Amino acid sequence: MKKSNKFKLVISLLLLLVLILTACTQPANPAPSQNETATPAPTGGTEELIFGTGGTAGTYYIVGAAMGKVVSERSDKLNIIVQATKGSMENINLTSVGEMQLGMSNADGVFDGYYGTGSYEKGGKQDIVGLMSLYMSAGHMVVKKNSGINSYADLKGKKVVLGPPSTTIVEMSKAILREHGVDPDKDIKPFYLSFDEGVSKLVDGDVDASFFVAGVPTAALMNASSTGGVDLLDVEDAILDKIANEFPYFEKYTIPANTYKGIDKDIRTLKIMTNIFAKSTLSDEAAYEFVKHALEGVADYTSAHTVVKEITPETAWKVPVPLHPGAEKYYREIGVLK
Template identity: 35%
Template sequence: MKKGIIVTFMALLAALAVTTVAAAAPTYMSIATGGTSGTYYVVGGAIAAAVTKGGKIQCTAETGNASVANMNLVATEGIEIAFVQNDITYWAYNGELMFQGKPVKNIRAVASLYPEHIQAVVTKDSGIKTIADLKGKRVGVGAPGSGVEGDVQAIFKVAGLTYDDLSKADFLDFAATTSRFKDNQIDAGFVVAGYPTASIMDLTTTKDVSLLSFDDEMLAKLQKEYPFFVPSSVPANTYSGITQETKTPAVMAILVTNDSVPEEMIYEFLTAMYGNLGDIAAVHAKGKEITLEGALDGLTCPLHPGAEKFFKEKGILK
């Protein structure tokens, strides 16, 4: 009888040990970022390391194909978290532009990170001083269906312009935009990224270019029509030869997830990320702009319950 009791007791201990190990095992999750030469990839890697340091989640950063592709990954539950611009999130959630008629209602916001600026690069000899001056010019408007092109379309709508007003609308990614400038094939090109942007830094070493400044009236109209735009500026001397501050709209880089991701997972993710902001800031300048106080800025879809729980505890969300 006693032997049977001992065997049962040992079996219970073994089961308890297995349960304890399982409970202690880290949760695995991935973050979709961007190309290896971009800001998303570097900052995403730093965030993944910070979250892993927290001990409860084993987090990895994966290369991605920017905001639209990342949004589709999250929507189809192909990844747990992704970097996406808040304008793309707005269009996805509301079924507009590249998501026309196909609203993505299962996405949820995790946190807002830092601004990404609309940088309209122009050659200094083009005579382009305002958005209206783009008429009759060769303009790089972003890769087809990209967030950059969506922003350009929004800006053009508010400015009363269409692609037909241009000499040529060239659908180019960052690298191709830089290449076309170097080959004197475009007069202006749009880049949406956190400054300083490597491709623009490279360009200013070989070409005499500037950044197009938006006036206050245009910035106000843009924000009224499209709330995801934030009036901002690129400081003087950010790039070689551009010595004046450039007023320009910005969108926000945010983290999004799927509504099927467990509440506790997102809560622990945020706990570890904000608990190790110093590590993220040490890796990239944009990491210094990630703050708890700005975590809800410019969010354009509902918060995930795990994020709600975290930000309420921190007093950021009422």
């Protein structure tokens, strides 16, 4: 009986030893260490794109946020993350280095960034390509009513916001000032601020005038003019013609009377088109999906801003730089680009 028990014990120990050795020879699958990153679970193929727009009160942000929401809802491949920014130049810079994948800018900014001219003469060519042309943006020089400032010539000696530094907005405001005999570097105290900051400074009385470029109407000025306490400065046709000849991306435009409360006359000014661009490494599929749903879903965000009605397939492909291949594929498919 004792021999039988000893035999069973030996067999049990041998089996246990075999199990231990087997476990030791299996491939290890440890949890990630503090210096490693676990592989994320699949997300169903949705690609996140960061989309740079502008200040939260401006047309860029309002239109971009509405467009991004619709594209995300319509596409099962894209999730658009809308980013508020300081505008065109920041969008181009961040997209070029890969911190964003999409951005909005005035047409000349896209042109200069792609070709390394104008504002990018020192910085060189940026890694961007065209996606869409959207709508026009108009120059607004805002002053307080009854301030005694009735024309650009009256801005001599005043504190004037010219726009964010190194932007088309500054280029446009300085060109208009010069044609009115005002040297923007000597005859005024210039401020280089974003759209939101400029309007806020004007309302608070910290500056005498604020220039910005935005769609018509734009929410920030609608709010500022709600009490009828602001005015816009008009520019004569001869001056507009001269500037447009010098800067081919600027065009004449008239802001209709009563667009803003208390401004009951037409305001002649300059305009420029707004574009969407992308980093050149954006996948063809992502570019195609974005353009397709931004255009085919436009009815779903028309209510966001009146400028959305200007977004059409017939004009969307007309950007000043080469199109992204994915966007070009879509425009050719629908027949607007031959």
